[in-house]
Amino acid sequence: MAKQLLNVTKIFQKLTINARRPVISPLLKWEDQTTNNAAVITTNSTRNTNYFKKLPADKLWKGITSVSNAGKKRGRGKTISKRNIKDLNKGQVIGVGKANMVWPGLSAPIIRGKELVQQQKLPEDPDREQKLIEMRNAMGISKRLKLSPIERGWTGSKMPGRSIGPPDPVGDETFDDFDTRVLELKVVWNMKGSFGRTRRNAAIVVTGNKNGLAGFAMGRAQEPGNALRKAKNRAAQKLVHIKLFKNHTVCHHFYTQFGATKIFVWQKPEGHGLKCHRAIKTICEVIGIKDLYAKVEGSTNVNHVMKAFFLGLSRQKSPQEMAEDQGLHLVELCEESYKFPNVIASPSVCKKESETKRDESFDYDQYCFGGKVVLKKKPLPPFYSRYDSYLKYLAKFDKKKNQREVKMNMLTEHGEIRSFLTDKYPECRQYYRPKKEVEEEET
Amino acid sequence: MCSLPLVFRNINTKKLTHNYIYRSLVYSSIHYDGKSDPGPLFFNEEVQSLLKLLTRIDYNKVFRKRKLGTKLLTKPDYQFMTDEQLKESINRARKKADVLLQIPPVVKVKEINPTILSKDSALKGLLTSKIVFTDITFGVQNADRIIVVRETDGTLQEADWQLRKRINQTYFPENGRLLKPPTMFQDTYLENLLDREEHEFVLDRACIQFDPDEPEYQRISSITYQHINEKNLFHLLRSTRHFGSLVFFLVWNKNIDNLLLDLIETSNVNEAAQLIALYSKIHNTEFDGDTVLEKVESFTKSASNKKGALELAIQAYKEVAKSKEQLEKGVNAAHGITEC
Numbered sequence: 211m212a213k214q215l216l217n218v219t220k221i222f223q224k225l226t227i228n229a230r231r232p233v234i235s236p237l238l239k240w241e242d243q244t245t246n247n248a249a250v251i252t253t254n255s256t257r258n259t260n261y262f263k264k265l266p267a268d269k270l271w272k273g274i275t276s277v278s279n280a281g282k283k284r285g286r287g288k289t290i291s292k293r294n295i296k297d298l299n300k301g302q303v304i305g306v307g308k309a310n311m312v313w314p315g316l317s318a319p320i321i322r323g324k325e326l327v328q329q330q331k332l333p334e335d336p337d338r339e340q341k342l343i344e345m346r347n348a349m350g351i352s353k354r355l356k357l358s359p360i361e362r363g364w365t366g367s368k369m370p371g372r373s374i375g376p377p378d379p380v381g382d383e384t385f386d387d388f389d390t391r392v393l394e395l396k397v398v399w400n401m402k403g404s405f406g407r408t409r410r411n412a413a414i415v416v417t418g419n420k421n422g423l424a425g426f427a428m429g430r431a432q433e434p435g436n437a438l439r440k441a442k443n444r445a446a447q448k449l450v451h452i453k454l455f456k457n458h459t460v461c462h463h464f465y466t467q468f469g470a471t472k473i474f475v476w477q478k479p480e481g482h483g484l485k486c487h488r489a490i491k492t493i494c495e496v497i498g499i500k501d502l503y504a505k506v507e508g509s510t511n512v513n514h515v516m517k518a519f520f521l522g523l524s525r526q527k528s529p530q531e532m533a534e535d536q537g538l539h540l541v542e543l544c545e546e547s548y549k550f551p552n553v554i555a556s557p558s559v560c561k562k563e564s565e566t567k568r569d570e571s572f573d574y575d576q577y578c579f580g581g582k583v584v585l586k587k588k589p590l591p592p593f594y595s596r597y598d599s600y601l602k603y604l605a606k607f608d609k610k611k612n613q614r615e616v617k618m619n620m621l622t623e624h625g626e627i628r629s630f631l632t633d634k635y636p637e638c639r640q641y642y643r644p645k646k647e648v649e650e651e652e653t
Numbered sequence: 654m655c656s657l658p659l660v661f662r663n664i665n666t667k668k669l670t671h672n673y674i675y676r677s678l679v680y681s682s683i684h685y686d687g688k689s690d691p692g693p694l695f696f697n698e699e700v701q702s703l704l705k706l707l708t709r710i711d712y713n714k715v716f717r718k719r720k721l722g723t724k725l726l727t728k729p730d731y732q733f734m735t736d737e738q739l740k741e742s743i744n745r746a747r748k749k750a751d752v753l754l755q756i757p758p759v760v761k762v763k764e765i766n767p768t769i770l771s772k773d774s775a776l777k778g779l780l781t782s783k784i785v786f787t788d789i790t791f792g793v794q795n796a797d798r799i800i801v802v803r804e805t806d807g808t809l810q811e812a813d814w815q816l817r818k819r820i821n822q823t824y825f826p827e828n829g830r831l832l833k834p835p836t837m838f839q840d841t842y843l844e845n846l847l848d849r850e851e852h853e854f855v856l857d858r859a860c861i862q863f864d865p866d867e868p869e870y871q872r873i874s875s876i877t878y879q880h881i882n883e884k885n886l887f888h889l890l891r892s893t894r895h896f897g898s899l900v901f902f903l904v905w906n907k908n909i910d911n912l913l914l915d916l917i918e919t920s921n922v923n924e925a926a927q928l929i930a931l932y933s934k935i936h937n938t939e940f941d942g943d944t945v946l947e948k949v950e951s952f953t954k955s956a957s958n959k960k961g962a963l964e965l966a967i968q969a970y971k972e973v974a975k976s977k978e979q980l981e982k983g984v985n986a987a988h989g990i991t992e993c
Contacts, residue, residue, distance in 0.1 A: 479726055538733040541742070545727040548749055550716035551734075551742040560736045574731035623833060 271297075293350045300349070301342050310334050364488050369395040369413075370512075371492055374438055377417055377446035390417040390442045391492045393426075394512045395434055413437040414513055417445040418496035421457075425449040426493075426516055452497055452523045456480075459501040462532075463578040466522025470509040473518050474584050478503055489515045497523075505584065529555035536577065537561040680879040682872035683906060686762045694935055695759040695901060703931045704756060704897035707924055714892040715750050756897035757856075757874075759905075763866040767811040776807035785812065787820050795821045818864070829861040838862075838873055847880045856895045878902045882911050904932050910959040917949070917966045920973070925949050932956070946971070 262270065275295050277287030305317030314320045314327040321327065355367045363371030369392045376388040394414040401407055411434040418424030425448040429441030455461045459477050466473050473490070478501040484491045486504035489512045494502060506515060533540045533555035542552040571577065594600045620627050627640040685691050694700060721727065734742065780803075788799040800812040800820050812820065822830055836842055837858065846855050855877055863870035878899050881887060890896045903909045909928060916925040926945040929952050933939055940955065942948040946967065953963045985991075 479728075533733075536733050538735060539739050541732050541734050541739060543730040543732060543742075544718065545730075546718040546721060547716040548746070548753070549730075550712070550746045550749075551739060553739065554731075563735050563737055566735070572733045574733060577733070622836060 291350075292352070296346055296349045298346065301345055308334070308338070363392065369434070369438070371488065374415065374442060377442050378439075380446075385417070385419075385446055387419040387421070388417050388446070389420065389496055390415050390445065391496055392438065393489055393492060393516055395438065398430065411437040413441040414516065415441040415445050416493050416496050416516065417442060417449075418498070420496065420498040422452045422454050422498055423449050424452060424493070424497045424520075426520065428513075450520070450524060453526050453528070454498060457498065459499060460523065461526045461528065463575060464522050464526065465579040465582045466518045466525070468518035468521055469511070469514045471511060471514040471518045472507040472582075473515065473522060474505045474507070474579065474582070475519075475522060476503040477501075487515055490519055493519055507585065532577070533557045537565075538572070540574075680876045683875040683879075683902075684762050684868055684871045685759065685905070686868075690761045691901070691905060692758070692760045697934075700901075700931065700934060701756070701897075703927050703934070704900055705754075706927050707900050707931070708754065708893075708896040709891050709921075709924070710750065710754065711892045712746075712750065715753055716746065754892075754894045756894055756901075757860050758865045759898055759901050760866045762868050762871060763814060763864075765814050767813050769808055769810045770801065771809045773807040773809070776803070777805070779807075780805055785816070785820060787824060789824050795825065814867075827861070829858075831862065834862055834869065838869070843873065843876065847877065850886065850889055852877050852881055852886065852889050853893055853895065856890075874898065875902065882908060885911055885915060887912060887915055900928070900931065901935075904928075904935050907936070907956070908958070910957055910963065913949070913952075913957075914959065914962055914966055917963070917970055920970065922946065922949070922970065 265273075275290065277290060281287055303317070305311075305313045310332040312318045312327065312330050312332060314329055318327050357367050361372065363369060365371075372392050374390045374392060376385040377390060379385065392413060392415050394412075396412055398410050398412045399407055400410065410430050410432055412428060412430045413434070414426065414428045415438065416424060416426045425445045427441050427444035427448055429437045429439070429444055431437040431440055453461050455477060458480055459482075460475055461477070463474075463476050466475070475486075480501055482501040482503070484494050484500070484502055486494070486502060487506050487510060490502075490504050490506075493516060494500075504519075527535070529540050534557050537557050537559065538561055539553055539557070540555045542554050543549045544552065566572075571581075617627060620629060632639065783805060784803040786799075786801050786803070798817075798821065800817050801809060802812050802816065803809050819832060822832055835858070837846060837855070843855065846852075856874060859870055859873045863873075865871075874895075881890065881899060882903060887896075887899075890899055900909075900912070903912055909932060913925055913928060916922070916928065922945050926948055929940055929948055932952070938956070940948050940951040942951045949963075950967060953960055953967065957963050
């Protein structure tokens with residue numbers, strides 16, 4: 211076998227060397243012999259220079275898979291997409307093939323330890339072909355980073371809204387209870403005389419212990435990861451204490467403003483949840499506020515929303531401060547306790563009615579919002595309210611609108627659905643599906 | 654096809670179980686149906702003031718947060734107030750408390766025998782059902798409204814009180830009152846409620862559903878009062894409108910020993926004296942003695958059913974009072990204050 215192969219290679223070598231001279235190929239000769247025809251002189255032309263021989267492989271590869279900048283401007287290479295590019299050379303190694311052979315000096319070392327490695331055949335790997343095909347199919351299809359729903363940010367795998375863990379410890383001080391959330395991660399550019407345009411990443415993060423301690427900061431770096439780390443550690447150095455009401459909401463309603471961003475914040479009872487801008491929601495989660503409603507008017511620039519909100523939180527007053535500020539008692543009246551006046555805070559010296567200014571407001575909400583009035587739009591009727599089908603539905607539903615209550619009343623009164631007419635019309639009874647077990651017993 | 658009879662059987666069993674749940678409580682109902690009417694005594698000013706004192710009003714309990722039946726808690730209303738405004742709102746709340754603590758009237762069970770207005774035997778057999786005529790003029794009291802019935806046999810007579818109540822509720826519905834009394838007043842459910850210490854709820858609902866002179870109201874309230882008295886659950890009704898009628902019920906039935914014991918054990922001797930004063934007022938008896946304790950002792954000797962326990966409690970109270978006095982003396986001596 212080996213001898214035969216050697217012969218074939220020799221023949222091919224001859225072919226290439228004597229290409230310029232017309233030579234009858236030995237195969238043709240062999241054909242002549244078999245057919246017993248008279249020898250015919252034939253020419254076999256070959257071209258030894260072509261496009262694929264002129265250039266090295268890497269340049270050829272680049273030519274196929276990419277377009278030059280100038281070419282791109284002219285609109286070339288539009289059909290090139292990474293999905294179509296498949297490097298079939300990958301996984302093809304000389305000396306490794308279908309037959310799992312050990313070739314000393316090619317696919318294995320010649321000497322292993324003190325022994326000479328012998329050329330031998332190992333058992334075949336049945337999955338090899340399959341693996342190669344899979345690798346080729348996977349080529350060009352880049353998978354998106356898949357995050358678990360818990361780890362996700364505001365949108366998919368983007369950074370804003372995602373948690374990046376507690377800040378790094380400083381000496382012995384650790385930030386175990388802390389959590390850091392990204393609010394913004396963007397590319398910023400700087401122009402310099404010497405360097406030209408330089409690109410960096412800027413990150414804004416908030417960190418907090420979910421118990422009224424929080425801070426925010428911005429960090430810039432070449433790499434997004436570094437920017438996030440810088441911002442996170444800087445935020446840990448700028449913690450502020452935030453007053454909470456019963457550990458679940460803000461102390462009172464307030465209005466706050468930073469730049470063109472205006473925020474109205476409402477205190478809410480337990481179980482209400484966070485109904486606000488997503489940046490405010492993220493900040494609240496980090497601080498430990500669980501119930502709140504906030505309305506942002508004007509610009510919703512995340513940076514400004516964050517600053518305005520922190521400003522408002524840090525300006526919160528205690529009831530005592532409010533009472534002292536107004537010179538009046540602060541009283542809570544609750545519908546559940548028949549509006550019994552529950553005095554929450556009293557000033558050291560209380561104003562008299564005659565001392566109050568004529569236009570002074572006693573309204574608590576107005577005091578909290580600093581006299582600002584929230585724009586309340588009238589809710590639009592739902593889109594279907596004018597549809598004919600909806601009117602039809604209403605007309606049909608009108609007959610059964612009280613049915614449920616009547617049914618419940620009958621059930622509580624009689625233990626079944628029956629009325630004063632049931633005895634008169636015994637056939638009009640509620641149908642009860644018979645129980646399966648009973649049926650079996652009967653049969 | 655074979656499923657039809659089964660269906661009926663199911664319904665029948667259901668109906669059976671529903672009717673057959675009735676089980677009597679351990680307590681028998683006690684009505685105010687004797688010869689003497691408790692009404693005049695109950696409305697007596699002195700009795701009313703004694704009952705109010707015994708109620709021991711705690712505004713925190715009167716105005717505690719209740720569930721209003723709304724889906725969400727209402728938003729608390731905050732207000733800034735001057736001293737005068739605060740005082741005024743507190744006064745308003747006090748007045749509101751008086752309304753909230755109004756004791757449900759204690760009166761005799763009503764007996765209305767409907768008077769027959771006319772008998773027209775010519776109308777007999779004309780109609781298959783009764784006809785009720787109601788005067789629904791605006792501004793007439795429910796009790797004074799003219800309601801008459803033409804029976805199928807031709808008699809025209811005044812409606813009996815059950816029918817009156819139903820017709821009044823139909824034309825002038827009262828909030829929370831049902832045409833048929835709710836099942837919670839049936840014995841088994843009532844027992845369950847009492848075991849869960851929902852006495853106030855039971856009495857409140859009974860007040861809405863029934864009139865005070867209805868036998869059903871007196872049955873429910875008397876059972877509830879007996880349960881409280883037996884289980885010593887007086888704290889459940891204190892500072893509510895029902896404590897007054899509870900005390901009146903116990904005094905009327907000469908069964909105040911448990912309450913008296915409770916008052917002495919908690920060192921509320923003044924209230925014990927008030928209770929005995931109420932007893933002597935209602936039953937027209939006198940207990941001699943100058944001090945509070947002496948009166949209580951004389952009551953224990955002459956009218957009590959639980960002499961032993963009461964005497965022990967009085968003895969214990971005396972000892973506690975004595976040791977307190979001694980302690981005070983000791984403290985005063987330590988501070989260098991000597992009695993002159």
